[in-house]
Amino acid sequence: MPEDPIEISPAIGCLYGIGVGPGDPELLTLKALKAIQRVPVICVPQAANRRDSYALSIVKDYVKPEQEILRAPFPTDDAEGAAQAWSEASELVAERLRKGQDVAFLTEGDPMLFSTFSYVMAGVKEICPEAPVEIIPGVSSVMAAAASAGVPLATHGQRLAILPAAYGLDDLSEVTSKFDTVVLMKVSPNIVKTLAELEGLGLTGQSTYVRRVSTDREKVIRDVTEIKDEDLDYFSLLIVKGNPRKRPQ
Numbered sequence: 001m002p003e004d005p006i007e008i009s010p011a012i013g014c015l016y017g018i019g020v021g022p023g024d025p026e027l028l029t030l031k032a033l034k035a036i037q038r039v040p041v042i043c044v045p046q047a048a049n050r051r052d053s054y055a056l057s058i059v060k061d062y063v064k065p066e067q068e069i070l071r072a073p074f075p076t077d078d079a080e081g082a083a084q085a086w087s088e089a090s091e092l093v094a095e096r097l098r099k100g101q102d103v104a105f106l107t108e109g110d111p112m113l114f115s116t117f118s119y120v121m122a123g124v125k126e127i128c129p130e131a132p133v134e135i136i137p138g139v140s141s142v143m144a145a146a147a148s149a150g151v152p153l154a155t156h157g158q159r160l161a162i163l164p165a166a167y168g169l170d171d172l173s174e175v176t177s178k179f180d181t182v183v184l185m186k187v188s189p190n191i192v193k194t195l196a197e198l199e200g201l202g203l204t205g206q207s208t209y210v211r212r213v214s215t216d217r218e219k220v221i222r223d224v225t226e227i228k229d230e231d232l233d234y235f236s237l238l239i240v241k242g243n244p245r246k247r248p249q
């Protein structure tokens with residue numbers, strides 16, 4: 001009697017979390033580029049209120065027609081909806097991994113800093129714990145903005161804080177009294193309130209606004225009182241020099 005054919009299950013694919021840098025494709029690492037060119041599936045987060053994925057636009061010249069582009073749409077103003085979206089994205093990614101396909105999940109900047117990759121990584125680890133995960137760091141917008149502005153983030157013995165300004169500025173006074181440099185990300189929706197807070201703290205002259213760093217729309221504004229509506233952009237941040245030694249501890 002012929003033996004049943006042995007079913008060989010395909011090796012499980014690897015999930016790559018890849019940082020593609022802040023915008024200039026020349027800031028892609030060689031490791032990121034090699035992984036992006038090697039995988040059959042590229043997954044990109046795409047905000048529901050945007051026409052395309054920023055991360056994908058950075059690497060578009062390196063994507064081949066035969067690579068599958070898996071778009072993970074997510075709402076920006078609905079936390080519950082976003083959680084559902086990430087869980088669906090994790091399922092789609094896990095489906096490819098189980099077929100033995102490697103998946104590159106692209107994120108702008110670095111994947112471990114305010115990145116959608118964190119949610120998908122957690123989801124995939126839950127539903128497909130056997131899949132290996134490799135994270136390839138990228139040049140964060142924080143580092144690129146400091147470079148473009150020529151503002152060192154921290155020197156010997158200094159302290160650096162990175163805050164998501166969109167979630168509340170109540171602690172700005174405390175943070176700038178404790179840290180030498182404070183980077184405010186996701187700053188544009190709250191810019192008016194932020195500038196008023198900085199003015200109240202006497203920090204306006206110690207703040208630099210950086211928009212779309214490393215792209216042809218880059219703008220560095222050293223006098224933040226001159227920020228105009230047309231300068232505002234989701235892809236912008238503020239580097240604020242604090243006064244830790246001048247304030248009471």
Ligand SMILES: C[S@@+](CC[C@H](N)C(=O)[O-])C[C@H]1O[C@@H](n2cnc3c(N)ncnc32)[C@H](O)[C@@H]1O
Nearest residue numbers: 022109110113114140141185186212213235236
């Ligand atoms: C969801 S976070 C992503 C951060 C990203 N993982 C990183 O390492 O830069 C998005 C925020 O990063 C900042 N950002 C990202 N790209 C930027 C760019 N090219 N120029 C200025 N700020 C940028 C903005 O503050 C934006 O609101």
